Structure formats: C-alpha cells, structure tokens
Amino acid sequence: MQSTKRRRWLQAAAAMTLAGLLASDPSISAVPVESAEVPQAIVNSPARAVTADDDDPDIAKLLGLSEEEAARRNAKIQNRRIELVSKRAETSSIYVNPDGTLTAESYAGPVRVKQDDGSWHYIDTELVDEGAALEPETAAADIAVSDGGDKKLASVSKGATSLALGWEDTLPTPTVKDDTASYDLGDGQTLTVTALKQGFSQNVRLDEAPSGDLTYRIPVTLKGLTLSETDSGHLLLKNSAGKLVAEAPAPMMWDSSVDERSGESKHLAPVDTEIETAADGSQALVLRPDAGYFAQDLTYPVTVDPTNTLAATTDTWVATNYPDSQISSTELKSGTYNGGTTVARSFLKFDLADYEGAKVIDTNLALYSDWSSSCTEGTGTAVRRITESWSSSTVTWADPPASTTTGQVINTAAKGYSADCPAGTMNFDIDAIVRAWTSGTANQGLLVRGVDETDSYTWRRFRSANYVSGDGSTEPHLTITYNHYPEVPSAPSLSPSTDTNVVTSRTPALSTMVSDDDPQRVRAQYAIEPDPAYNDTTYTLSSDTPYVDTMEAAVLAVPEASPLPDGKHLRVRAQTFSRIKCPVRDAAA
Template sequence: MLPLTAATLLAEPETAAAAEPSATDNPAGGAGTPKSASEAQAFGLARESGQPVEIIDRRTETTETFAKPDGSLTQKQYALPVWTRHDGLWRKADDTVIRREDGTIGPTATFGITFSAGGDGPLVAMDQDGKKLALSWPGKLPAPVVGENTALYESVLPGVDLKLIAKVNGFAQHLIIKTPEAAANPALKTIKLGITTAGVTLDDTASDELLAKDGNGQVVFKAPKAKMWEQPAAEQTAPLAKATSQPRSVLLKEAPEPALPQQAPVGVDVTGNTLTLSPDPGLLASAKQFPLVIDPPFEGGKTGIWATVYSATPDDDYKWGDGWNSQDTPGDEPRVGYNGKGDTQAFFSMKMDGLHGANIRDASFGVVQTHSWGCDPAAAGPTELWASKSIEATTPTWNTRNNFWTYKLDERKFAHGNAEFCPGAEGADFYSPALIAYIQESANASANQVALGLRVPNSYLGNRNSFKRLRNNPVLEVDYNFAPEVLSSGAFEGSWGENVDGNKPVPCGGLIGNSGLVLTATMRDRDGGTTTPGFEVINAAGEYIPVTNLSTVPYGGTGTGTVLSENLPTGTYKWRALAKDEESSYSPWTNFCAFSSTRPDQRSASPSPRTTALPTVPPSPGSRRARRCVSSSRTRPPTSPASAGAWTARSPSPPHRAPAPEATGCPSPPARRKPSSRSSPSSTPKAP
C-alpha cells in the first residue's frame, strides 16, 4: 500500500494532459518514468519500473488510482476535490480567487465558478458540465476587494457587506451585518436573489435545503439549510505552560467563559426565478455579538460530506462546517475533543467509486492535524476511528450522534499544531484489520459511500488536552484487486484455433470420438493483467482427468487446455473452467458441462492420478505474490460456484487446498507496514 505521505513523491505538475502520456518520452525504469499513464500503459510501466503509476483514465475530481508493480491497484479517495478539468487538462484544485483575462473573477482551478466583477450581472454563476445555475443580487454591485479566496462587496446595504468565499467544491455567500443599526434595516426582513438556470431546476425541500437537479433527477448543485449566526472575533488560545522537559502538559487559565454566540435558521423559498431568504427576526433584533452572518453556501462538482457535532449547541448540525460560530475558528475544519466550551466529534462520508466487488487488501484513513491544545500525545489521549451509519441523507447533531456510531475500528494518539510550541500541520494514519474488513463489507455490498467518524473516548470528554482541528480533506487509501472473470467457455473436438474455420464445438450433452478435447476460456482481469485458465474434467467415477498445455493470455484473450484422447475412454464426463490472474486471485468456477466419449477401439481405463487442473503463474521477482505465502487465502481456488461466490481475499478459511505444485519456495509474509512518517512519533500502530 502507498503510504499517505507518498503523495508528495507521486505529485504531478500543476497541469496534466488529458491525452495519453507517451511511454517513449519517459523510458520505464529511468529517472523520467511517468508518474501517470493511460490504462493501457500504466500496468506495464509499473511492472517494468518497479514504481506505482497513476492511471490517468481513472482520475476524477476526488480520486487517484495507481497501478502497482505487482499488478494490484491503490485508490486514494479524498473527501473534497483535489483535481479539476480545465480546457481539456487536469489541474490541481485551487480556490485562490483571481482576476481573469475576460474581466471576471473566480477561483483559480475548480469546476466552473465565476464571481461578479461589479455591476448589474450575476453575483455568482456555476457551470458543471454545461449545467448552470446563477444567482443575482437585487441591485448594482460595487467592484469587489479580492482576498486569498474571497471577493468582498462592501456596503451592499448600509452597514452590510457581502462576501463570496471560494471553495474547491463550491462557494459560500456571507451577508455580513456589522452593527445593530444595520440589523434593523427593513431590507433584511427578506432578501430576494434572482435565479437563472440551464439544464437544472432549483427547488427547496421540506427541510429548507436547496437542490438543483437535472432532467434525470441527479443533484448537480446543492445547499444545506441556510443559517445565520453571531460571529465575534476569534479568541486567543490559552498558552501552554512553558517547561524545560518534554512532554509538556497544559495549564488552563482561570477565566470566565463568554456567552456562546447565538445562531438561528434562515427560511428559504424558491418561487419562479426568485430565491427568497428570510432571516430570523428574533436574532436580528436580539443579536449582541457582531458581525451577524447570513448564508447559504452552495456545493457542486463531485464531493463527499463531512460534518462536526458540538455539545455546546446540541441541536445544531454543521455540514461542511457551515454555520460554525464558535470563537474557535476557522469554521471549515473538522474538530475532535473539547474546545473549552463544548465537546466535538467529526463524521465523514467517503465515496467508494471503482471498488464495487473488489478484494480489499489493505486500507487506511489519513487526516492532517492543523491545531492542538497541547503537544503531548499521551496527555491528548486516543482519537478513535469508528464506523458510522450514512450521513448522506441526515446530518448528525450532538443530540443524535449516538444514532450514527456503530463500532470502533482503530485508535491513534497524536497532538500537533499548537502555534507556539509545536506549530505546523502533521498527518496521522488510521489502519487496522477492522478497517479493512469494514471497507471489504462495503465493497461487497456495492455501497456508493462509506461513513467514518472520529471521536475521543467518553473518559476524555471535557478534557481540553484532547482538542484538535483537522484539514477538511481526509483521504481513504485502499489497496485492492479484482478477481478475474470467465466471459465465456467452450469445448472443441480435436483442435481449436481462434477465428479459424473448421472448429468442431462439443456442446453440453455432446458426444466425441477419438480426437481428444480442447477446452477454452475467454477471460478478463479488471486490473489489466494477464490471466490463465484452469479446468476440471471429471469422469463418472469422480476421477480427475489430466488437462495440459494451459496458456496465459492478455486482457480479453482466450486461454486453452488440452485433454488427450487416450485419457477419454468410453464413458461420461463433465468439465468446468475458472480464471487466475497474476496476483493468484481466482474467478468462480463456471457451471459443469457434461459430454460423452465413444471409443470402441479402447477399453475403459482409469486416468493418471490428477487433481484439479489449475494454472501456475510464476510470481514476478519482488511482486506482492512473491512475498506472500501460497497458503494465503488469496491463492486458493474455490471448489464450487456456491463457495466461490462467498470466497474473497479476506476469507479466513478458504474451502480448498492450493495446488501442490505452487506450495514451495514461499517466504514468510512481510510485517505490517510502518506508520506514515507524517504521523506523531508517539502514534504506535496496533498489530494486525
């Protein structure tokens, strides 16, 4: 499995051509070995170079897939987009707002998002694959002040600014009310935004979410429930007590807690070409801490979901951090632990694109910590990774969180990011047999998402040492392999040639004479490697008939095996086929097909002693197969279609012993991989 820190080694330039990279431009194995290639090239380049190669054909906004030298695959699935397509090129996602050559303003590299440069045009426009949604402010806009990822339109109403915040997966619209006098403006009772669409229809749901769907009912753009909240200035984090030895522990200052900022829902209504926002009149009148912020944000593109729950506001949800109004800022980062006013927990919905039906070999969930209360992992205590129920349809709150937690998968201790004593960001990887099994279960069920959550043990609730903030784009990294498939199979009397006239098929129930039998299996491996057929031929006494000359073929090829005529005396027989790939994964057996042999010139005789005719594929030097013992469940074929359907790479007790010819010369399996170098030195991995 690729360590999560390998991202820096595999990183491409800021743009990558959508066309197939040329293998000849960067000879495999040399210093110029491509970091990415087409699917047709990637597996061969990875095998030749001994390095992972990204399959550019499988890249999406949130997914990177790598061919590995042993023929297996690694997928890195991010919660938020890390890539975007622009003018036929892949570019690293970048929410930095720039002024473009055409005079518009918008993020550097996301799906199509354009902000107003001032004037009467749309305030913001989104374009996702030709499907468009634009919102207009009810009045002329001033020229914006452009910040790092923001465009600020000052004084759109007296004492009120309008800020657009670019994100890699959409934007947030914040109406910033700066004073009580501004909050009393009657113009804020209802705010009407114009709507322009193409290829989508915008509507509000019963829970006041906004969904823009295309003609097939697919959601293209969406916004969670709109909110308004008091957003006082960020407080200064209480410092650590300076000490001359490590580890440091935290000394909290005795200080009265300020009142929690208030928040309230904002009503939304879509009628015709107008989106009406209705701020809560009570909060407009009673707000004591300013500024007062009114959203909603919009999300587009292909994205996962994350959410924070907070005991200080137990009935409120914070999908994508929207509406976070604690003085613990920024709001768009997931949180775990006690922040001084309440306990926090975080949930994530990670996509499972491309993993349906895969055999999961390894899995890890990686986060990057940006802030901690202290620097001592022991004092911070464990952060636990849990399986969760889906958060796609319903966002958890503190009061409902226990309806989502299912069971614990792993735990790690880490503490990093205190601005004075341990500044910077540092990663931590969660991995365990339980996590692998959870991802395998989801792959078997063809789940579109898998839900995970981070929390501290109940014994650490209220302990400020446990607090941490994380970047909002964790990565689920999965090593996997697909079992090969038999697309079709057949039997032919005498000889067989591909696309050759004169092949004599032997159908099920057919009869052959003195010419022997050729068995065929047309196979494919979704991993892109070669496949070898395996055949069973059994007589009426249950004895196995030898099958020889098995052939190895590339993707989609037809492999063959031969049964000599002298081994088919008069009698009845049945045969079936399977496929084996380079990683020693097997397909299920095909159904048995019966035939008869009539040999008047030969008496019935017992065949040579033989077990199942299974393919032997020598492992490539240094491959995962060469490092794994053939007694592993991954090398054992199923014995029947029923058992084969249940057999996976993770089955603890495969139903059939591996063929004896392969059970030699196998070293012991390697030890579990070391933790990521980004992880805290005190984060000791559990034994598998």
C-alpha cells in the same frame, strides 16, 4: 566500470541499429538515440525503438499494447507506479504498481477539472478579472462574482441549472485577495464573497455593533431550481425532478474571540432566516440577526454568515452548537474540548462502486488535522462504518445515522495545536471496512468521532472536501490497493487420452485456459489426487505452470520422475493465480 559502459553502449547500439534499418525506408523517420551515458531500458517494436520512460502517448499503440498493458510494463521496468490516465476523474485516480496490483485514490469531492482540450487542471479558486465579472481560475462549476457597479453579487451554474444572489444596493468595486472579493458597504460593514470548488460563500463583517435592528434582504434568481427551507433552517435547492442539487447550512453569526482549545469563536448564534416570495414569483432570502446578540461583550469584527452556496457534497459535520449539517464548510470536526459540553462528529462517503468484488490488499484513509485541543493525545479519534442511509441535507446532531464499532479504527495522534504537534495527516487503516463494502455490504460511508466524547483531548478539526489544497494533498482521500481475481480456469484436459477420460500415457500433458480481467500474466496450479469415488491409489502430484498471457493455455507435463500409476482412478484440479487465488475448477480423469 568498463563493463557498465559497455552495457550502456550495447543498449544504445541496439536502438541505433533498429532505427537505422527503419530509416532505409523513406516513409519512416529515424528515431533519435538517447545519450549512451544515460541508462535507458530498451523496448523494441516493429515500428520504432522506444525507451520505457518515453512519454509519447502513442507508445502503447506502437507496441500494440493497451494503455493498461503499457502501464504494467513501464511500472515494472521503472519500479514506480504509473497512472492510468484514461481512468482519471474529478474525484479519483488509478495507478498500476510495479508488483502488478492497482491503487485507487478516491476523494469525497472534486480535486481537478477536465478542460476543453482534454487536459486536467487541479482546482484553483483564486479570483481573476475576466471582464464582465470575477471568476475563479479553475472550479468544478461556472462561478461569477461581481466586480462592482451592479447588483449581481454572485452566481453559480452547472448544466441547465443556475443560482444567482444579488444585493439591494449597487455594489462598489471590490478589493480582491486570492479567492475573496470584499465590498465596503459603509457604516463599518464589509460584504465578502469567497469562491469555492462548486459554488461560493458570502458573509457580512461588522466592525462595530449596529445602531439598530439589522435586516439583510438578498434577491435570489433561479433557473431550473426551487429554493426551500427545512425546519432546522437548512436551505435546499432542488431541480424540476425534485433531486437535490445544492444546499446550504442554516445561517450563523460569530464574533472574533477565540477559544484556545477549540480555535473557534466563544460567541455563536443562529440567524433568523426567511424565504420571501413576491407576487411576481421572485424570491429573496431575508436574514434578521438578533439584536440581543450584540448586547454581549463581543470581540469585533462580528461575522454574519447569510448562506454558503454549494453543490450537494458527500462530507459534512454537526455539533451540539452547530446542530444543522455544515455541508459547505471547508473543514470537518470531531471530539470535544470541554468535557462533552461541545461535541462534534463528521460524516463522509466515497464512491467505490467500481471496486466491488475486488481483492482489497491494503487501504488508508487520510484526514489532514490542522487543529487539536492539545498536544496530549487522549483516547483518540475513531472511524466507524455507517450502517444506514443518510443525506448531507437531512443529517442533524439530533438525528445522526447509525454506525457500528465492527472494523472501527482509532488514531490517537494530536496534530495542529502548536509547533510541538504541528498540523499533519492522520492515517486510518480501514481494511476491514472497505473489504465489507467490496464484498457486498452497503457502502453508507464513514463516521469520524472522538473515542470518548467526554475526553477534552479528542477535539480535532480536519480539512474537508471543500478545502482547496491545489493538489489534492490535504482533502480527505481514501487509498485502496487491490487486484481482481483471475477467472476460474476452464476444465483441465489431458493428452493423450480417450473420449472416456482414459489417459493413454503415464506422463500426459495437462492443459487449461486461464484469463484475468486485468491484463497481466497468469499461471495455473494443477493437483492430481486419488478419485474419492474409487480411492484405489495414494498417488498425488501438485505443480505449477509458468506464467502465460491471459486467455492462453497453461500447460504442464507430468514429469518422467513421477509417472501416473497404471490402471488407477485419479482426478485433476486446476487453480489460477495472478497475485491472488481464485476458486478451483475440478475435473476428473
């Protein structure tokens, strides 16, 4: 115990001594010293004494280190991963691990948003009253929802483009709960608008069967966008260059009955949709629910889902009963619950362009399952590599992109049916797929499906990139642990030697320049062996240098105990290591 206390005291004393010396300069302030009872790793710098857990953003500058160099040092000292904050983005994060590798977390959609002051906030779509309208707390687009008293239902804008939906009658003051505003329209009808990450969804809830035919005419106001409809009823919003910037699936309606296996309504139906363009160029989305649908034995309320408005995303799902791409859904689906009568498949994609050529060490695809058809596992869920280009705006059940079983990964877990198998994350170790992408195979994304699409135990409902967890924990994300290959070393040199590659000592020094794109230390391994052009000796030597900083010479002296043979022909090869090998670089001597 005494030795421990003394060691802590010595650490504190080191900081005090340095700070005291600097304090003698009136232009430099003394640095407060941590309590001697709290162990701290001390890093001395010419400017100040700094502890490794100091969160001051100037620490890297004070130590003369780049952000990544400082992160690597602190990750090792603190034995925990350190985020490279400058690399943080709406859909990804990169961390330095204690062993020097890097870990990237990539999402299929945004989970955070950068604020005007440079800070990052996780997306939070709870609606708050901002005066002129209701707005989500934090979203990846500018979203406004009517607080009543006007006909401007909701709008979303990003950059120079915007979309606004109206209502034919003046809206009443809504009831607001979390991310949803509800408007009482009378006659047993309630209009709701829900804020999403990049847009909004709206629907009409009917508490009883309508007395006559229903028609909803929704005025559409566009800026920099053009609205169109595909043959399947899919709604597209394109900019002046023809680029897809937002889309919505074909409208559907359903009642409140619940199939205990699927967790979904037993009565689904498409809604007839038309885009009207008036003489003045104004447009409206017109929806006409089929009156015949309400003649069934339905469980009310019935939901008529006019449209979901959202920026183009990279995950979606289709099914035999939802044949159009469900891009704005907050969930993904796969498998079957009724022997193959209803089958669903999901598609998602992650941007991995920054990791091309990297050495992939480990991967994990995390999908959060909040519903399964049973606690019985069945044949499981498969993740496959998609092999052809696809778009969330064009994929349908009848026309899915091709995929391959090469590298396929299966997880048989059943999560989300009951307390006996509660909702949770299903993990897929897709190393082979990601290595194919980083090695040059085109990244066309992933297919998620049931292994046997007639197995009723394969039904899964996962949370999608549109779901808002508040911390990115349950949205689909791909984690990749990787490293970059060190550079091929320069041609090895030997000293002393002549210009004709004749070594003038039997214990020369070998030297090569080593470097790594990652700011980590590198070592060289030298191999001295017979020159095959002469093959006049059996001498061999293989030895490693100590680790040196990148862009420095890695030097090795041939030991006295293993001198080179006199008058023989040898060659020298050098290979660099960080945590992984790179190709060798040969040179003869």
